[in-house]
Amino acid sequence: MDNIIIEFKNVHYQYPDGTKALKGINIKIPKGKKIVFLGPNGCGKSTTFLQMNGVLRPTEGDIYYKGQLVSNKKKPKKDLWKEVGFVFQDPEIQLFSANVYEEISFGPKNLGLSHEEIRERVEEAMKDTNVTDLQQKPVHYLSGGEKKRVSIADILAMDTEVILFDEPTTSLDPKHIEALMKILEELHEGGKTLIISTHDVNLAYGWGDYFYIMKEGAVLLEGDHQEVFKQKELLQKAHLEIPWILEIYQYLLDNNKTKVLQPPRNKEELLSYL
Template identity: 40%
Template structure:
């Protein structure tokens, strides 16, 4: 696997000598989904903002495809053409008079011709299930729709990496299920996804890899099963074990699931545990 983004000895201090990040070393592999998992205030959002150049580190470096990021206009344009960021509150990103105009802003700002930009916007709207909302003012949308418009705006710039800060914040159950399905689809298209969350179950459902944050440091990094099965490490980050993991443990205790079975990722996988059906290799891949 190729490393598309990485940081070395990354540190950042807010004004007033408030340390947000300290000594972080992390590599993000192309085509995988990485969850930045940790409690509120652990540095996840600050770290995300370093990955697309919204913040510049006080210490250490950020690398795009093994090359140190330059914070010149040219360097930031190169970084942001490959790495899109979606903020936690979609209202912070939506500003145009219509959904179509909002999603068009990025591609047009990249210098694309109108026809090429329109094609990008239409593809992004299709991917995010927004067809039919082109002329709707963003402020008249539901929370879930606003979130999808913000993601579509990032996708329209054809990024290789999509950064999502607490992507399910403020969404109801249906909105979360829709977003998870969409993100799974984007992952299947080869887009690298990095998202922050304090929701252990969401990390279990989406992530291939997990970086466990606590007090501005990464205290654990590895494949999701390695991190999520480490109860002591989760407790060190002030997190509770995943409900999915507890269900897996119960299924194993009752003989419904082999001891070495892959953790479930989808609702279908979970239901299969309790219907005496084993998830297929395709369903449990990752």
């Protein structure tokens, strides 16, 4: 299928210390969609992302990008980082330049772009993430939330087709979570394929087009919001709660307080049912 941008076929991964982090992952990511990987700590979300952008290679199985085999045990990985940007969970690991402007321009410089284009991209990325005023600041003086925003700007400036956000709301306050969700919406409207990992079901439920629920290195459940979030027992197995919007909706249904049979997607929809 040509609308599939990333595909994993039976991907296994064992870390050098023997930890089996991925145990036969099969996924198909459609282009331009909003995809969520949900699951408890240690279930393999970050390892999956590291495979997607080519930092790690499968110990068994194959990874395809736009239908082309790009990574497996034998095949040296292609320069996937140019196509698949990765916003790390921990900005401390991602950031390494002296100041904010240099940090964000590092990626575009590596792509061999003109000075003018680099400047334009960096300025736009700083504007989108609200770090323009910090551009001359040394990276190590920034607060956790500021570092996070710079790490997002880093990847926006790369203008990759796919962007991975590993637990993007960690270390952001509510105001900056809202700003992040706005950036994600704009990127989505611009046609990017967005993939986030999280264990925040409430955030994920309203946002995602398609969900992979992971547990112990395997995909336990997948589907759109209607298919996934009615599987209470499986969600519990993955230590995930039911989104509060659905719990209230269920209460309204059970008590004949609404007749709408379509589960609400967000607070506004839920309120309109009352």
